[in-house]
Amino acid sequence: MEIQISGVKKYYHSEGKIIKALDGVNLTIPANKIFTLLGPSGCGKTTLLRSIVGLETPDEGEIRIGDTIVWSSEKRIDVPTEKRGLGMVFQTYAIWPHMDVFNNVAYPLQNMKLPKDEIVRRVEKTLQFVQLEGFGSRPATRLSGGQQQRVALARALVAEPKVILFDEPLSNLDAKLREETRKELRSFLSELQITAVYVTHDRIEALALSDQIGVMRAGNIIEIGDPKKIYFDSEHQFVADFIGRSNLLPVTIQEQGKDFTKVVSAIGTFTCSKREFPAGSEITLCIRPEFVDLIDPADKGKHQNTLTGRMHTMVFVGEVYESEIMVGDQLIMVKVDPDSKVKEGDEVVVSIAAEHCLLVAR
Numbered sequence: 001m002e003i004q005i006s007g008v009k010k011y012y013h014s015e016g017k018i019i020k021a022l023d024g025v026n027l028t029i030p031a032n033k034i035f036t037l038l039g040p041s042g043c044g045k046t047t048l049l050r051s052i053v054g055l056e057t058p059d060e061g062e063i064r065i066g067d068t069i070v071w072s073s074e075k076r077i078d079v080p081t082e083k084r085g086l087g088m089v090f091q092t093y094a095i096w097p098h099m100d101v102f103n104n105v106a107y108p109l110q111n112m113k114l115p116k117d118e119i120v121r122r123v124e125k126t127l128q129f130v131q132l133e134g135f136g137s138r139p140a141t142r143l144s145g146g147q148q149q150r151v152a153l154a155r156a157l158v159a160e161p162k163v164i165l166f167d168e169p170l171s172n173l174d175a176k177l178r179e180e181t182r183k184e185l186r187s188f189l190s191e192l193q194i195t196a197v198y199v200t201h202d203r204i205e206a207l208a209l210s211d212q213i214g215v216m217r218a219g220n221i222i223e224i225g226d227p228k229k230i231y232f233d234s235e236h237q238f239v240a241d242f243i244g245r246s247n248l249l250p251v252t253i254q255e256q257g258k259d260f261t262k263v264v265s266a267i268g269t270f271t272c273s274k275r276e277f278p279a280g281s282e283i284t285l286c287i288r289p290e291f292v293d294l295i296d297p298a299d300k301g302k303h304q305n306t307l308t309g310r311m312h313t314m315v316f317v318g319e320v321y322e323s324e325i326m327v328g329d330q331l332i333m334v335k336v337d338p339d340s341k342v343k344e345g346d347e348v349v350v351s352i353a354a355e356h357c358l359l360v361a362r
């Protein structure tokens with residue numbers, strides 16, 4: 001089911017200040033996809049999620065789930081949480097320690113007062129789906145973190161909701177388990193064909209899990225796109241910077257060509273992927289470290305956008321050296337192959353293909 005959010009505002013008043021947690025959010029969350037709200041702490045992700053669920057009452061606007069208006073300030077509609085047909089998984093799994101796995105998962109169905117045999121059938125089907133078949137009588141506390149998270153997922157799914165919402169569900173797991181659970185979750189959700197709304201401030205999680213990402217800043221959605229669009233082709237410096245390591249250089253436009261834009265920075269001119277900006281715009285050139293190529297100085301004339309500098313630092317992190325080159329008085333981050341012969345202090349020449357010179361609004 002599609003979720004439509006129109007003009008939703010939520011202001012908090014604290015110590016004489018107004019906090020604009022949601023500042024007129026307009027957003028369409030597509031049906032049957034994994035949509036992630038990504039942004040730094042305090043940008044309003046949880047407030048938006050809780051407003052969809054009905055745990056938070058916005059000040060203004062309208063929220064529609066499928067064809068049903070679940071909240072509207074103007075029409076004075078406020079459908080209670082339990083009638084919104086949603087499943088929810090929280091950061092703290094919120095599974096009940098005094099119950100076994102079966103009863104944890106069965107709880108929403110028992111609340112709906114379904115017949116006992118129907119409850120057993122649906123709980124078993126859901127436990128099988130999350131690969132916890134045969135765990136029904138296990139006390140919930142005698143499960144690993146990843147298994148507890150799957151119980152929470154099963155409980156959210158058992159009533160067959162049309163929409164499932166996740167608030168940082170993996171943040172209590174260690175790094176390795178988080179990675180595994182992320183993969184599992186993606187495959188569970190893809191198989192179910194369900195609308196999933198996922199809140200995280202972890203960019204890798206957002207990239208790995210989502211069909212679409214909505215990046216939030218200060219109570220607003222500033223950019224929406226699939227993970228590759230957000231990573232490779234973002235439009236705002238804030239998004240480019242938040243989603244991955246990048247070299248950000250202030251630039252001014254020198255020339256708009258037919259299929260390129262030429263810009264000037266403190267360390268030289270760059271020919272970039274074409275992007276139109278209003279005259280006089282203050283813009284930023286974003287270059288990801290993985291697209292800065294070390295080249296043979298003798299080949300300098302054959303390459304675009306070359307820079308000469310000195311290798312400043314090289315930190316070996318396994319698959320690459322995370323390195324920095326000093327060009328003028330600007331440090332440029334670059335990834336260097338682990339078998340490279342280059343050493344700190346060497347003079348080096350790098351080039352960056354125009355297609356990887358991304359111009360973004362500040």
Ligand SMILES: Nc1ncnc2c1ncn2[C@@H]1O[C@H](COP(=O)(O)OP(=O)(O)OP(=O)(O)O)[C@@H](O)[C@H]1O
Nearest residue numbers: 012014019021040041042043044045046047048201
């Ligand atoms: N009950 C409240 N009273 C006052 N301010 C609040 C309240 N709840 C949230 N806020 C403020 O509203 C803003 C948005 O909070 P929210 O929890 O939605 O952000 P978030 O993006 O989910 O952050 P995090 O990733 O840290 O959970 C923050 O500035 C927060 O301090």
